[in-house]
Amino acid sequence: MMNVPLTITHLLERSARYAPRREIVSRRPDRSLHRTTWRDVHERAGRLAHALAKLGVGPGDRVATLAWNHARHLELYLAVPSMGAVLHTLNLRLHPTEIAYIARHAGDKVVVVDETLLPLLAKFIEHVPSIEQVIVMRDTAAPMADKHLDYEALLAPESPAYPWPALDENDAAMICYTSGTTGNPKGVVYSHRSCVLHTLVACMTDTLGVSESDTVLPVVPMFHANAWGLPFCAAATGAKLVFPGPHLDAASIVDLMASEKVTLAAGVPTIWLGILALLDQDPARFDLSSVRSMVIGGAAAPPAMIQGFRARHKLEVTHAWGMTETNPLGTVARIKSHLENVSEEDRLKVRSTQGYAAAFVETRHVDDAGKVLPWDGVSMGELEVRGPFVASAYLGGEGADRFTADGWFKTGDVVTLDDEGYVRITDRAKDVVKSGGEWISSVALENALMSHHAVLEAAVFAAKHPKWDERPIAAVVLKPDHAATREELIAHLAPLFPKFWLPDDVVFVAQVPRTSTGKFLKSKLREEYGDRLLGA
Numbered sequence: 001m002m003n004v005p006l007t008i009t010h011l012l013e014r015s016a017r018y019a020p021r022r023e024i025v026s027r028r029p030d031r032s033l034h035r036t037t038w039r040d041v042h043e044r045a046g047r048l049a050h051a052l053a054k055l056g057v058g059p060g061d062r063v064a065t066l067a068w069n070h071a072r073h074l075e076l077y078l079a080v081p082s083m084g085a086v087l088h089t090l091n092l093r094l095h096p097t098e099i100a101y102i103a104r105h106a107g108d109k110v111v112v113v114d115e116t117l118l119p120l121l122a123k124f125i126e127h128v129p130s131i132e133q134v135i136v137m138r139d140t141a142a143p144m145a146d147k148h149l150d151y152e153a154l155l156a157p158e159s160p161a162y163p164w165p166a167l168d169e170n171d172a173a174m175i176c177y178t179s180g181t182t183g184n185p186k187g188v189v190y191s192h193r194s195c196v197l198h199t200l201v202a203c204m205t206d207t208l209g210v211s212e213s214d215t216v217l218p219v220v221p222m223f224h225a226n227a228w229g230l231p232f233c234a235a236a237t238g239a240k241l242v243f244p245g246p247h248l249d250a251a252s253i254v255d256l257m258a259s260e261k262v263t264l265a266a267g268v269p270t271i272w273l274g275i276l277a278l279l280d281q282d283p284a285r286f287d288l289s290s291v292r293s294m295v296i297g298g299a300a301a302p303p304a305m306i307q308g309f310r311a312r313h314k315l316e317v318t319h320a321w322g323m324t325e326t327n328p329l330g331t332v333a334r335i336k337s338h339l340e341n342v343s344e345e346d347r348l349k350v351r352s353t354q355g356y357a358a359a360f361v362e363t364r365h366v367d368d369a370g371k372v373l374p375w376d377g378v379s380m381g382e383l384e385v386r387g388p389f390v391a392s393a394y395l396g397g398e399g400a401d402r403f404t405a406d407g408w409f410k411t412g413d414v415v416t417l418d419d420e421g422y423v424r425i426t427d428r429a430k431d432v433v434k435s436g437g438e439w440i441s442s443v444a445l446e447n448a449l450m451s452h453h454a455v456l457e458a459a460v461f462a463a464k465h466p467k468w469d470e471r472p473i474a475a476v477v478l479k480p481d482h483a484a485t486r487e488e489l490i491a492h493l494a495p496l497f498p499k500f501w502l503p504d505d506v507v508f509v510a511q512v513p514r515t516s517t518g519k520f521l522k523s524k525l526r527e528e529y530g531d532r533l534l535g536a
């Protein structure tokens, strides 16, 4: 067979060749919509590569982005790896000190930034001496700050035809850092090969099933694990893409889904909780009949949410699990054919698992001593994965203890695996509540709390306890115009769990604190409320 390398360049060329007129729609900061096509993206990617090369960007150089989801970010996604350089997506929700650390660590040479994010850049750029040039993506005609370069002015004089170099499929294409809720953020370097293989697997029918006829809306930011690979899936298939820009509130997202007839949208549960609440308030306001799948991952999708979308709005959730280290898709909760006819309740149970491994991802789980556990649906252990789009190391060799001697990656997720391979996450190892030596699954408690009619969000976390070491406390956000007491919520849980699992306290909060990628930030809750039971 021909040894043709698997590169992102192919995706770039293919999209323009086979989907020249398919649209890419982006919401600008002023809320207006910008429309372009795959052909145009390809031409502009060529111009961009010429411009970057003239600025001295060569093979292996890091080009950072500090940007929302939009067509220019897509141009960077395709042009930078295809010219042999490496695209480093900076997470704009991190603290400036942390962004500086990450940009320094990666050795970023050029940063391409949204004009609206210049104030953020100003807070850290002086701490990143490797940055030689700042290129600004602008939607206004305001005069440019000196020293900085204008993205459009750089592209304008260049030729759209770029002699894309022949690359090795193992060359670095992209870099993304994990958010580092434990220790310093760690960099994952994605090769062309891993991105392409991930794209092919993600497009499989039983994974996300992206096809040419899809209109894909990545709500998940392009700075979070390559927007779950969706821009590459769209390029490979020629699907239409819709980007929300900086407008990530529920109403703006749902409005785009309806007006652009989105078929597949993807994001973390906190986004979808807001969307479900909005749809519940006014079910007739939006026509979402085009939507065939809402991919929810990054944190556990509560069953009540999955069921709420299905029963009240005829919307199907596809629950998926992944990590920055797995590029990122690992498992998808598809209902296997032999389960098609089970009761609605049992279907929901399957849909609420994290699903089974996508092709080329292997799963196993191990106990504290590293012994591989049986797939019996009960034994709890740490999930380990391996595969051709799973990281084999972190940039700079940090975190080597996350990789086993026999070639697996330790996810830090505590799971069960059943005999069909379905993974159920009971906790992240760092969020586990250990009461008197016994594990209590915070995820199970949260899911049950979020099935209470008055609860919008619930996060269960470990509080220190003088007798039991740790006890669970629930932080709860009530829906607007709803009420519930601590006693009522605990009574709601009581029939579902052993007595010692029930939270010792419920704190009512206005919002559960979030990580930079929109997940519940339990360390913050522990900091704030973790000593509450010490007098108990």
Ligand code: ADP
Binding pocket: 178, 179, 180, 181, 225, 296, 297, 298, 299, 300, 301, 319, 320, 321, 322, 323, 324, 325, 354, 411, 412, 413, 425, 427, 428, 515, 517, 519
């Ligand atoms: P971080 O959250 O540390 O920034 P990632 O975005 O890579 O980094 O998150 C990966 C983690 O997110 C997984 O290890 C897991 O704990 C959690 N996660 C992802 N998807 C799911 C899911 N469907 N259900 C539960 N947890 C999930």
